[in-house]
Amino acid sequence: xxxxxxxxxxxxxxxxxxxxxxxxxxxxxxxxxxxxxxxxxxxxxxxxxxxxxxxxxxxxxxxxxxxxxxxxxxxx
Amino acid sequence: xxxxxxxxxxxxxxxxxxxxxxxxxxxxxxxxxxxxxxxxxxxxxxxxxxxxxxxxxxxxxxxxxxxxxxxxxxxxxxxxxxxxxxxxxxxxxxxxxxxxxxxxxxxxxxxxxxxxxxxxxxxxxxxxxxxxxxxxxxxxxxxxxxxxxxxxxxxxxxxxxxxxxxxxxxxxxxxxxxxxxxxxxxxxxxxxxxxxxxxxxxxxxxxxxxxxxxxxxxxxxxx
Numbered sequence: 001x002x003x004x005x006x007x008x009x010x011x012x013x014x015x016x017x018x019x020x021x022x023x024x025x026x027x028x029x030x031x032x033x034x035x036x037x038x039x040x041x042x043x044x045x046x047x048x049x050x051x052x053x054x055x056x057x058x059x060x061x062x063x064x065x066x067x068x069x070x071x072x073x074x075x076x
Numbered sequence: 077x078x079x080x081x082x083x084x085x086x087x088x089x090x091x092x093x094x095x096x097x098x099x100x101x102x103x104x105x106x107x108x109x110x111x112x113x114x115x116x117x118x119x120x121x122x123x124x125x126x127x128x129x130x131x132x133x134x135x136x137x138x139x140x141x142x143x144x145x146x147x148x149x150x151x152x153x154x155x156x157x158x159x160x161x162x163x164x165x166x167x168x169x170x171x172x173x174x175x176x177x178x179x180x181x182x183x184x185x186x187x188x189x190x191x192x193x194x195x196x197x198x199x200x201x202x203x204x205x206x207x208x209x210x211x212x213x214x215x216x217x218x219x220x221x222x223x224x225x226x227x228x229x230x231x232x233x234x235x236x237x238x239x240x241x242x243x244x245x246x247x248x249x250x251x252x253x254x255x256x257x258x259x260x261x262x263x264x265x266x267x268x269x270x271x272x273x274x275x276x277x278x279x280x281x282x283x284x285x286x287x288x289x290x291x292x293x294x295x296x297x298x299x
Contacts, residue, residue, distance in 0.1 A: 065156035
């Protein structure tokens with residue numbers, strides 16, 4: 001799960017080395033907190049949040065294949 | 077694209093620098109070694125820097141399709157599903173077909189997941205080659221099925237419009253779906269279509285055309 005977001009974000013970011021992803025897991029849900037370089041935030045969120053929402057959608061599909069819930073937040 | 081020269085202590089260092097500069101992995105760069113450089117005697121006397129000439133590799137359309145397939149494979153690697161991906165070029169479009177076990181998990185509600193995968197692959201490809209690439213991601217013939225049902229919907233709506241002489245509006249649709257509606261009714265001379273609304277809420281309005289009369293004022297009706 002985490003690797004997937006990492007792969008996606010790193011492929012899209014200008015500063016892949018500044019991508020940090022924290023994972024907080026509770027019983028049946030996972031919270032992913034994404035930290036990226038301020039220059040990349042806009043790019044990862046995308047117009048109208050299109051890109052971050054696409055990442056979330058794909059992530060949810062991946063999570064539901066493992067019967068889990070997952071949330072992805074961009075933190076700064 | 078541009079050719080740049082890099083000088084470093086060793087060829088390896090220079091290549092690493094080039095990768096950083098172009099923000100591309102090594103396989104995507106055309107690298108020409110100008111001089112290998114030498115550390116000289118005791119690394120002091122007569123040390124020469126290594127020099128390389130680097131340009132990003134131009135990707136052919138076939139290469140793009142192949143790369144698209146790799147990206148999609150990488151994304152789907154983390155989904156607990158057996159998947160095989162076929163890539164194909166259709167009129168400059170990269171078409172990626174996912175063959176899976178048919179649960180519809182990768183389609184999502186109204187093709188949401190499929191759309192998201194498509195968006196991400198297109199975005200990553202765009203970043204790598206620096207130009208827009210049109211990418212279609214499909215699975216289990218979802219796109220062609222959707223096209224058939226949307227064309228049917230368009231026809232039904234246009235019949236209603238012709239009977240009632242009032243305009244009708246579809247539900248909110250993405251650009252791809254709207255395009256199908258527009259194309260389905262392009263040949264129909266008694267109605268015309270127009271997209272209305274902003275962002276994710278854009279819909280298609282179907283207006284009646286009456287000969288010799290101006291089109292009636294728009295009364296947007298919910299589908």
